[in-house]
Amino acid sequence: MIEFLQQILNGLAIGSVYTLVALGLTVVFGILGIAHFAHGSLAMFGGYLTFVFSNTMGIPFFAAIALAMPAGAILGMLIERLAYRPVRDAPHINAFIIALGLTMMLEGGNLLMFGADQVIIQTPYQQVFEFRGLFVSQLRLVVFITAVSLVALVTVLLLKTKTGKSVRAVAQNRHAAVLMGVNVNFVSSVVFAISSALGVAAGALIGALLALAPGVGESFAVKGFAVLILGGLGSLPGAILGGLVLGVSESLAAGFLSSAYKDVISFLVMILVLLVMPQGLLGKK
Amino acid sequence: MKRNFGFPLVVGVAMVLGALALPHAMSSPYYIHLLTLALIWIVLAQGQNLMQGFVGYVSISQAGFMGIGAYASTLLTVNFGFSVWMTLFLAPLFTGFAALLAGYPSLRVKGHYFSIVTLAYNMVIFIVLMTFSALTGGESGIPNVPRPSELNLFGHVFSFEGRSNLNYYALVLFFAVVATGVCAMVLHSRVGRVMLAIRQNEDLAEAMGVITSRYKLFAFVLSSMLAGLAGTLYAHYIGFLNPEPFGVDQSLNVILAVILGGSGTLMGPIVGAVSVTFLPEILRFADSFRLITYGLILVVATIFLPKGLVPLVMGLWRRLRSQAPSYKT
Numbered sequence: 004m005i006e007f008l009q010q011i012l013n014g015l016a017i018g019s020v021y022t023l024v025a026l027g028l029t030v031v032f033g034i035l036g037i038a039h040f041a042h043g044s045l046a047m048f049g050g051y052l053t054f055v056f057s058n059t060m061g062i063p064f065f066a067a068i069a070l071a072m073p074a075g076a077i078l079g080m081l082i083e084r085l086a087y088r089p090v091r092d093a094p095h096i097n098a099f100i101i102a103l104g105l106t107m108m109l110e111g112g113n114l115l116m117f118g119a120d121q122v123i124i125q126t127p128y129q130q131v132f133e134f135r136g137l138f139v140s141q142l143r144l145v146v147f148i149t150a151v152s153l154v155a156l157v158t159v160l161l162l163k164t165k166t167g168k169s170v171r172a173v174a175q176n177r178h179a180a181v182l183m184g185v186n187v188n189f190v191s192s193v194v195f196a197i198s199s200a201l202g203v204a205a206g207a208l209i210g211a212l213l214a215l216a217p218g219v220g221e222s223f224a225v226k227g228f229a230v231l232i233l234g235g236l237g238s239l240p241g242a243i244l245g246g247l248v249l250g251v252s253e254s255l256a257a258g259f260l261s262s263a264y265k266d267v268i269s270f271l272v273m274i275l276v277l278l279v280m281p282q283g284l285l286g287k288k
Numbered sequence: 289m290k291r292n293f294g295f296p297l298v299v300g301v302a303m304v305l306g307a308l309a310l311p312h313a314m315s316s317p318y319y320i321h322l323l324t325l326a327l328i329w330i331v332l333a334q335g336q337n338l339m340q341g342f343v344g345y346v347s348i349s350q351a352g353f354m355g356i357g358a359y360a361s362t363l364l365t366v367n368f369g370f371s372v373w374m375t376l377f378l379a380p381l382f383t384g385f386a387a388l389l390a391g392y393p394s395l396r397v398k399g400h401y402f403s404i405v406t407l408a409y410n411m412v413i414f415i416v417l418m419t420f421s422a423l424t425g426g427e428s429g430i431p432n433v434p435r436p437s438e439l440n441l442f443g444h445v446f447s448f449e450g451r452s453n454l455n456y457y458a459l460v461l462f463f464a465v466v467a468t469g470v471c472a473m474v475l476h477s478r479v480g481r482v483m484l485a486i487r488q489n490e491d492l493a494e495a496m497g498v499i500t501s502r503y504k505l506f507a508f509v510l511s512s513m514l515a516g517l518a519g520t521l522y523a524h525y526i527g528f529l530n531p532e533p534f535g536v537d538q539s540l541n542v543i544l545a546v547i548l549g550g551s552g553t554l555m556g557p558i559v560g561a562v563s564v565t566f567l568p569e570i571l572r573f574a575d576s577f578r579l580i581t582y583g584l585i586l587v588v589a590t591i592f593l594p595k596g597l598v599p600l601v602m603g604l605w606r607r608l609r610s611q612a613p614s615y616k617t
Contacts, residue, residue, distance in 0.1 A: 111579030
C-alpha cells in the first residue's frame, strides 16, 4: 500500500509538468485552431538553454529559467509570424503539416547546437524528506510547486486581465472579436509568447527531473496532446486532471509493471479513455 | 458521365516501360539500389496519400505499420519457414488487421487529434520493436532476412539473390504499379468519392447520411496494408532488419513525400517518393543539416506550394497549351 502511495506521489510531479505542456498546447489550439506539435521540441530547446545557463555559466536554476523563458517566447512569436500566419486561412491540415516541419527544424537545430548526448540539469535540491514511510524528494516538490504556480499564474492572466479577456474572446468567436476591435494579430503573438514561455519552463523542469535528449520533445508533445484528449478538449480543469492522471498512471506502470513499457502503458490508457469516453474525462458531450 | 481513361493509361504504360529501361541506363549499381528503394517508397507514399490526400486525415504512423509488415514477414520466414511469396500477402494482411484494431478507437477523434493518436501508435510500435528483444532482436536486429526463392515463369528462371538485383527491382516495380492501380480504382469508385467528400466537409457528409467512420477506417486499413507491403519488400530487399527505419522521423518523411509531390493526386506520391529518396544524395554536402533542410522544405512547400509539384507542373503545361497559337479560323 505504501509503495502504491509512493508511486502516486512520484507521478504527481511529472504529471504537473504534463499539465504545463498541455496548457501551452491548449491555449494555442483554442485561439488559432493549430495543433502546435512543435511545442515539445521548443520546450526541449528551452531546456537545453536553461542547461547552458545554469550548468555552463553557473547561473542559479530559477534565474536560468527566467532568462530562457523570454528567449523561448521570442522564438514562439517568430514561429507564429513566419510559419503559421501565412496559412491562417488555408485548411487546418496545412498548419498541422507546418507544425511537423517546424518540429523537424527544431529537433535538427537542437541536435546541431547541443549535440546528441543526454544531459541532466543539475539543481541544488537534492534532499529527501520522509513522512510516515513516504519519501518525497525535494526536487520533485520544487518541480510540482513551480508547475502549479505557473499554471495558476496563466489561469489568472487569462481570466482577470484585459489581454486575457481578448484572448478568450478570440477563442470564442474570432469574427465577433474582430468586430469588437480586438487585434487578432496581437492576440496571436501574445498567445504564442505565453505558450512558448510555458513550454520553456516545462522543458527546464523535465531536464532537471528526467533528462534532455533528441526525440524527448516529440514524446512530450504527444503526451501533452494525450493529456488534452484524456481531459476533454478545450477544458482547463480537464487538462489539469488529465495531466495528473497520465503522470500517475505512468508512474504506477513503471513501478509495478515495467519501466521500459511505461510510455506504451500511458498511451494505452489514453486509447482506453477514447474507447469508453470519446469526449474525455471532463469534456462536454 | 464518360471518363477519359486513355491518356492516364498511356502515361502509366510509358512510365512503367521507362522504369524498366532506367536501370540499364544507369552506370552505377548504387543508383539501381536507390531506384529500388524509391519504388518501395512509392508503395508507402501511395498508402499515405489515401489518408492524407483523399480523406484529409494526416496519419503519422505509416513507418510504424511498415515496421509491422517488415517484422511480420521476417519472423514468419526466418522462424517458421514460410516462403517469401506467401508472406508478401500474409504480412500486409496482418498489418491490415493491426490497423483495424488501432484505427477503431483512434478514428473516434477528429482532425489533428487523430494525427496525435496515430503518432502515439508509431511510438508504441517503435518502443515494442526496440524493447521486446526476445521476438524482434531489439536494437541489434535480425540478420540474414531471405530473398524470395527462384521463380519459374514459362521456362525462364528468375533469381532474386545478389546486390542491386534487376529481378527484385522488377518485382518491386510490379507492386508499385499494383499499389498505384489500387489507389486509382479506389479514387474512381463510390468509396473514393465519399472519401473526397469527407475531406471537403465531414459534417456535411455525415448530414447526408454517410457513416464516415466506416470509410475512414477502410482508408486507414488499406493505407496500412500498403505500408505493410512496403515493409515486407524492404525487409527482404535489405536483408537485415532493425527498428531504426520505422521511427516517427520516417513517418514525417512520408508526409513530406506526399506534400512535395502533390497530395490527393495519383502522380504526386510517385514524384514525392522519388524526390525524397534522392534528396539525401543531393543534400550530401549538408548532411548534418538534413533534418533542418527537410523541415524547411516541408514548411516552405506547405506555405508556397500547398498543392505540390505535380499540380504545379500540370498547371504550367495547361497554360502553355492554351497560349499556343490555334489554327482554327
